[in-house]
Amino acid sequence: MLYYTNRKGQHMHAGYMHAVMLEFIKRYNGTLNILRFKDHLSIGHIAEEMLATKRIDFVCHPKEPKWNISGTVPLYILKDYILVPHAQPIASYWYFAQPFTRETWLALIAIVAYGIIMFYVSSGSERSEFGVHLLSSWCHLLFLPQPRVSFINWQQSVIHFILILGGFVLTNMYISVLKSMLTSGLFEPQANTLEDLIHAPYRLITDKYYAVYFKNATSVPDEVIDNAFVVPTDELDFNRANLNTSFMYIVYEDRMDGLLYQQHLLKAPRFKRMPESIMDGLMSIPVASSLPYLNMLNIYLSRIFEYGIFHKMKNDAYMSAIDSGLYKLMRNEDDGLIPYDLNFYFFPIVLWGIGLTCAGLSFLLELLRWRMA
Incomplete structure (x- = not known):
């Protein structure tokens, strides 16, 4: 009441x-x-x-x-749950790498391998170097310009078409997944079980009344119980009512619904309810x-x-x-649109720098080889 x-x-x-x-x-x-x-x-x-x-x-x-x-x-059965702060969002510069799942990498490798093998086989007696086929396959996937392509036979025309189509599908899939992630947001791993709370960076606070019940809860790991500490009731009510994300809390589900009702307008919630109850009553x-x-x-x-x-x-x-x-x-x-800062482009800048470094080293090696020859 x-x-x-x-x-x-x-x-x-x-x-x-x-x-x-x-x-x-x-x-x-x-x-x-x-x-x-x-x-x-x-x-x-x-x-x-x-x-x-x-x-x-x-x-x-x-x-x-x-x-x-x-x-x-x-x-009905009245359950008692632990409220845990929601996982923090990941750094913005990691968004570019997140769409590259294992299936995406396998698809990229499969298409590039297909292009190399098919170009090599279809060249017949005019087989060129392995590196030329590799670069040609990558250029098709990434929609990058390349030297004028001469078709030896109709089979190579089909191979080029398949590579362009595969690159179109993968590129648009990457862009759509990235856009979806930017819209919904990505977060660090979330605690989903009571055992996950052992490694949570938060302490659980409660008052003297609920501390007696909590210490006798058999489903809660001992590490979580030992990490809890008792605070005055006024301090507990203040932190819990304001959804202070510095702590974890114990709360009955009826009061929990009222507390979590405060965050239903937020894009990302502040707290998450653990699915397992620690105490059950009537x-x-x-x-x-x-x-x-x-x-x-x-x-x-x-x-x-x-x-x-x-x-x-x-x-x-x-x-x-x-x-x-x-x-x-x-x-x-922040209700309005926020422009991306430099941290968002950190990952592409690093890749760009690595690419320039590799290109510079390749040029120096080619120049050294030419002088030695």
């Missing part, structure tokens, strides 16, 4: 649990009395005590596994024992869940959190 002060200075309550129970109370002409506790460590003890003495009827908080109190019929609301209207409450919760009203209330709660200023819709810092 959310608690905030609006622009008029009024204290407001929000959140989907508050909306669900408030609607139930209004429907049956009840009265809502809200008791707020800042310290999560005391919630379970106080709630258990007050429910046992029937000072309150229910708690607007999912029932924790270790709470020895009654609850409503579970609606979405059940703690209630006092022998609650006279428990059956009515169970029917009400089941119906709003089955008809999608429960999900609608969750989405409305996320928008209320944004309207209240607790969360914010994040946008890309």
Whole structure:
């Protein structure tokens, strides 16, 4: 449940649990009395005590596994996930090399080898040097000018046509893949399993309440547990609400959906949810024992869940959190078109320099050979 002060200075309550129970109370002409506790460590003890003495009827908080109190019929399995910062984008100068996959290199080698062999075989008695066929094949692939080509027979005309067609296909495929990568962006390897978090450069922060659960999680590697540290609840809420990418976080999936809703307008998200849950619980609301209207409450919760009203209330709660200023819709810092800087052309410049160096060395070797002859 959310608690905030609006622009008029009024204290407001929000959140989907508050909306669900408030609607139930209004429907049956009840009265809502809200008791707020800042310290999560005391919630379970106080709630258990007050429910046992029937000072309150229910708690607007999912029932924790270790709470020895009654609850409503579970609606679904409530999972606890780890939020990990999204992988960082790769350096811009690597984009030129990324379309060259293994299949692309095999296609290039196959076409060049085809051109060399077929030119050599079709030359007959007028077979020229191997280097001439190699350069001719590369020129066709890269659409580079070459000396005037004389066709000895019709077979060579077909070979030239096949090489030009292969070069056209590969060149356009490279350009289209490169354009797609520039549009979507490329990123460093992303952590996809809990074992990958061992090598993650981030530390996991949590509060004292969830630290007890996290240390007993059997699916989390020991290295990740040892690397976690406990911070005050206010500091955790501040960093987690602002999606601070310096840390990893533990969060229930209902709150996680609200946190990640802030980044749905971003081109590249800030955080990613790990696919494996570290703890599982039941979405059940703690209630006092022998609650006279428990059956009515169970029917009400089941119906709003089955008809999608429960999900609608969750989405409305996320928008209320944004309207209240607790969360914010994040946008890309650079919405306009950004020209490429010199780092983007670093890779082509290096290749150009290597090509000039090789050409210069070849010229010097040819000149040295001519003088020696």
